[in-house]
Amino acid sequence: MGEARSVTVQSILFENEPGGIIRAAEAVANSARLARERGLLSSWALALGDCGTSPTLDESHLARIRHSVEAQGGTVVHIYFGENLGHGGGHNRLALQTRSDLLLFLNPDAVLGPDSLALLMVAVGDNVGVVDGRQLPLEHPKDYDSATGETSWASGACSLTQRHAFEAVDGFDHETFFLYCDDVDYSWRLKLAGYSVRHEPAARVFHDKRLTVDGDIVASPAEVYFSAEAGLFLAHKYSRPQIVTSILESFRKSSEKSLLDAAAEYDRRNFSGILPSPLDPHHRVSQFVNGNYAMHRY
Amino acid sequence: MYRPSAPSVGSSMHPDRGPDNAPSMIARIMMDIAHQPHMDAGSSEKLVSLVEEFGSPRDSSRPFLTVLLRTQGTRIEPLKDALLCLAAQTDADFELLLLVHNASSKQSESVEHVVEQQPPLFAERITIVPVDGGTRGTPLNEGLSRAVGSYIAVYDDDDLVFANWVEEFHHLAGKAGGRLLRAKTAVQSVSLVTWPQGQAGFNTSSWPAAEYPQVFDVLEHFRVNQTPFMSVAFPSVVFSKLGLTFDERLAVCEDWDIILRASLFCGVEDVDALTSIYRRWEIGSSSYSDHTSDVWKSAEARVVEKMNSRPIVLPPGAVEEIRQLLADREQYAGILQSRAWKLSRPIRGFVRVAAAGRNSLRRLRHRGAR
Secondary structure, X not given: OOOOEEEEEEEEEOOOOHHHHHHHHHHHHHHHHHHHHOOOEEEEEEEEEEOOOOOOOOHHHHHXXXXXXXXXXXXXXXXXXXXXXXXXXXXXXHHOOOOOOEEEEEOOOEEEOOOHHHHHHHHOOOOEEEEEEEEEOOOOOEOEOOOOOEEOOOOOOEEEEEHHHHHXXXXXXXXXXXXXXXXXXXHHHHHHOOOEEEEEEEEEEEXXXXXXXXXXXXXXXXXXXXXXXXXXXXXXXXXXXXXHHHHHHHHHHOOOHHHHHHHHHHHHHHHHOOOOOOOOOOOOOOOOEOOEOOOEOO | OOOOOOOOOXXXXXXXXXXXXXXXXXXXXXXXXXXXXXXXXXXXXXXHHHHHHHHOOOOOOOOOEEEEXXXXXXOHHHHHHHHHHHHOOOOOOEEEEEEEEOOOHHHHHHHHHHHHOOOHHHHOOEEEEEEOOOOOHHHHHHHHHHOOOOEEEEEEOOOEEOOOHHHHHHHHHOXXXXXXXXXXEEEEEEEEEEEHHHEEEEEEOOOOEOOOOOOOOHHHHHHOOOOOHHHEEEXXXXXXXXXXXXXXXXXXXHHHHHHHHHHHHHOEEEEEEEEEEEEEEOOOOOHHHHOOHHHHHHHHHXXXXXXXXXXOOOOOOHHHHHHHHHHHHHHHHHHHHOHHHHHOHHHHHHHHHHHHHHHHHHHHHHXXXX
């Protein structure tokens, strides 16, 4: 076992239900307890960055969170940004607040399994840039190497990264990606920088997603929009002009406003010359497979 | 655990559907009896009191739900999944009885270790109950003897529930008039694999599919179970007052048996939400793979025989449904006896052979493509 390392658990809030954030904080504190007992964790903090139009948590909520975290030797950092920085922008800002060895990106509605922090800490050693956990109850279908855990990208819903890796690639590209695909882009830039990206299935995290009674995923128009625009920007950034053209054509033929808006936003940025410079011209790390960013098992 | 069959298209007859908070079937029958002229006052009073318990099974001094979770301590990683789903519930008004059945001391220790690792506020709601001997119903009956919840649900250690599993039951219970609560369930295939570091693990291998009928149909349930265990919550009075227990003579099908019997007593209220995932393990140990087809057939025969050997109360709408089924049967019998059907027999034979040929060809192509 290596030397104990410090961790900051970062969550970006946006008008979430406070009860869920408190439940998530209790689970994090418990997971920190077990990681400390195993001698893996030195100091730790829970950093909450609030992007809401008004503060998501009041003093009573924060008191409960502090109680759980401090009982396990952690500290709480709480910042109300007063603006919506998006997922990656919020994490970048929070990362400036601490100096821990490791950063755990965790959705505010995600409940970490008891031994998950310890398992992720063990997995994120040496040249591993980032490692993600297995989500429940809806497991992500992206494939991974069962021997090494090597995978195409690590999900920002629950992933642990080394700070030196985070800083080596300048964190998330929040200027391009507001809500989705910033984790895919982060993973691929880590790979371009020589790090590996892993999946640790034994590290479980409950991500509160639901299905309709017909078994479909529930997606709001905003989720459809941000996911659609992120897909376009990712294809552009990783040198796939044919995929960009194909997506744009399908969006423009669609009657769905979210998709038409995403195509228009791409055109606007393209016209303004503010799209990111393309990377990975020889497609060494990026994967675009049937509309996904990894091979999927199903 | 009875592995529910592939779903079939059935009618949507609902036992005892009624206005919110209307009394369940058994409550109506008991009230009728209580008001019979020949009833003595004492018996009548007892019946009325029992009916009141059915109508308002909620007692705020005890948890809303008791979760009976069976494990043998042989599948620790799936058990951790199952517990994490419970720790993440949006409604914490439940107790968990962890029924450790026929486990070795090492397996019991593993289960205890997993429980010790849980967050304190969740761990304090867990009671470990060791149970030795008997069948799959034995630990459940032991759980019933200790349960204090107003409702009772059974959740096995290899399935998953969504964050709103308890919340949706709880939300509907107040309006359900003592009925069984039934939510929707998805099915997902899971394969055994090796995880990094050589650990025995598993992966999902299909997207969750909402295969089971969305509405409870009691006549369909006479034929086959279409309700995974964790999709229902039973009012505890069906056990504590009416004396229902899990049938320990059944090696399997204990879920089908109790769901059927309880639904006939108290009716069913459908929850309009999908709140659980039934994991279909492609390889490995489950009740489905652990028992031979003879055991399944024997259990099925017992469940049916029990139903067949006693009077049952059918819900409103059943008569019309049965009339339709009989009319359909008559119509099909007419077709089978018709000259046209007999004359077309060779053509049907040819179609069957052609279909078999097509399927063989498809299988060969599929094999070649791998």
